Amino acid sequence: MITSKTLALDVLHNFVPLNALSAQRLKDVVSGCYVESLPPESIICRYGECDDKTVFLLSGTVALIDHHGQQTLLNAIQPAANYALVDSRPRQFTIKSHTPINILTVNQQRLHDALVWEQSLSSLAKALFANLPPSMDKEWVLHLLQSHIFYRLPPMNILELLNALIEVPVKKGQKVISMGDKADCCYFIKSGRAEVKQLDHNEVLTVAYLGTGGFFGEEGLLKNAPRNADVVMLEDGLLMRLEQKDFDRLLRAPSVQSMSFSLAQAVVNSQEAVWLDIRLLEEYQLIHLKGAMHLSLADIRLKARQLPLNKHYIVCCDNGQRSAAAAFLLGIQGYNASVLAGGLWSLSATERAQYLEAA
Template identity: 35%
Template sequence: MSDPLNPEQLRSLTPLNVLSEQQWRELRSQLVPQPLLTGQLLFRRGDQARLTYYLLAGELSLVDQEGRQQRIGAGSDLSCHPLSPSLPRLHEVRALSDSSVLVLDSATLDRLVTWRLAYQDLLLDLGQEHDELEWLERLLDNPLFAKVPPSNVRAMLARLQRIELAAGSTVLREGESGDCCYFLYSGRAEVMRGADSDQQILAELEVGACFGEEALLADRPRNATVTLLEDGVVLRLDRQDFFALLKAPVVNEVSLGEAARLLSDGGQWLDVRLQEEYECGHALQSLHMPLQLLRLKARLLDKARTYLCYCDSGKRSASAVFLLSQLGFSACSLRNGLDALPAVQRASLLCERGSGYLARSGGRTERSR
């Protein structure tokens, strides 16, 4: 089996190139090139497997329902984007030469991309308020936050209680009931289980680590003792705030038909994907404002209009709607995103050039090319 791809190879693939190295490590088992022999079929037209494909080496043939053929070679601009991403597939894809492809689980990739772009906005905003931005980035890499909306994290940070402790202090003790969890802000901490001669060291915690959450999730006594190895600072989060953190927001969603009605009443499409994705195809008259910059550029929007947010799966647009709603805008999300649209509807909605707007710095927008 081939070795996993390295970061340099991943940085050319959209939207994989926005992920952190921590997220690439989460995908590591999938980041292995798959061989494809000359003439071998990759997928048929109409295929509905929730997989994302990238061409890494060789050349492929994409044939649509009209029999038109498109050739894609590795290293081209087209090869940097997923192959025939719509479901059901619009093309039959075969290898024109011995090739290799990357095959990823679409749901996992979309979750990681949405998380990363949403938290980029949070980090940019909080970077002005927190001296230790590196600590915050480490905190957000914790799997606990994988599905937590950034707005919830923002509220959680305001509720954390800072506690300074000396080396040797016990933060939590095995067998005690759990009424809170902690985050290690500075210093080193040791996790132990058992007592006296049966005591066993389980792990040493790194800065940004969350501990004590298992007792809250399982509603059971603490299963280990955590002690500081040196002077440090921990941040305490109470039980009720912990569960409020995990609660997902409710987002207003609309079908394509409902979106058309809102557009006729003065609404506007808002594309929250990456610019590379936008340039591959976007809705007519849509405004491009990527999720990670949405909070910074929201001042360019009109609170008298309704914004119809869209992305490929609906996850990024749901985060955008929640953020815009907090800022006082009227917004809704295209239900399940572009990927859920039938091929005819998707083709009629998206265009490759023109008829759109890019949000620029300095409080202006300009027509896309």
């Protein structure tokens, strides 16, 4: 097995519908995915399944077997192999390798979201530009729209958000936010570069550098907590400030999707999603959902990249509030994350007895 980093993106542009994506969005889609090498007779999918995988054949030959047992061979050099392998749901064929093969597997919903956004971006941009002040930098707006933070927002919310932004000129060396300060807004970088520093075991460390199109300050708003970082400008620039009331109304609420426990557990049972518990480790160890992964809310920003990108995460905590913050932070990093509505407290006594366990 080799990682997707070893595969040139221009090779992927030979496949439909990957060829409809910009280089950056294609990179987002395959990030965290993998190319898998399989021997003959390996099962890729089975007839009747409703999985969340979109599979592309890179090399070798596969057998497509219908429900009557009739078999058709497909080689990677054939024109039909330029498309995803029989991508309808439920699966219309059992597909297995006939020879040694290489396949690329991507998350179907992630690809769908990218295609919807890519194909609507031009129309959305035209509509936005028609309603924005002439002074608004169109190139910067287009750059901003590429961010995962906007993927789930209705167009009207995006327009209102852009109109709500307040210009803030900044100078090199200026500290924009400080650790411990009250969080009352967040910032988008229109020009200039910034350095993000956090305290780690009594040592101040640089954790990120941000440039045009970047944003910061949202974490304190999500957690209703003091700032956990210093952000210092590395050069003169221009920031766009979004006040907390506008952030909550336009950005946070529409970006987070919630699910009832019964629906969420059904999705987990079907292996289309996994539980992600974001409470403190001590809370998780006391009791948690069976099979749940753990990554505390405090570590989401720095350690989320340890999570595979090609999974759907249903985030849970005690009452759902911390989960909403975690799902938002995961979403802006490109993850598909939903929230367990009401958290673990929403489970009935029967559900708690059946689905919860101690570490």
